[in-house]
Amino acid sequence: MMTFLMLFNTHFFQCAPCQKHFGRILASPEAAAVTDRRSLSLWLWRVHNEVNERLRGIEAQYGHSTTGDPEFPKEQWPAPESCPQCRASDSPSAWVEERVWEYLQQVFGVGSASGADGVRPAKQLQLGQSSRWAGKDTRRVR
Helix, strand or coil, X not given: CHHHHHHHHHHHCCCHXXXXXXXXXXXXXXXXXXXXXXXXXXXXXXXXXXXXXXXHHHHHHCCCECCECCCCCCCCCCCCCCCHHHEECCEEEEXXXXXXXXXXXXXXXXXXXXXXXXXXXXHHCCCCCCCHHHCCCCCCCC
16 A cells, blocks of 8 residues: 555655655655554544644745635644544544544445545445546546
């Protein structure tokens, strides 16, 4: 899986600093500790939130609100209203990773009926069906 993410990093990010930063994340000891679906899911979730936190600070320096670019707010996921049990009751900034894992499975996992926060789980894409993210590309999976 990490090989795929390295290739993704090389070919997806058009922004050289973004590519370099994600490359460092991929080379981290935390990335090396990924061994299975659960650890990969939680690692990607942590990386997503870390990147959002970093970008929020950078965007705030350039005059955006405290959440960064208002068009694309950099917030921690999942939001408290989406998964209140994902955060520790005594410290809202602390995560309960077991609950986060369960929520990830509920939203993106095999058998999930629909995604929360407007996300459509990839599992629901059937062979021969194009993705809403495909834009004008109507090629089908065969």
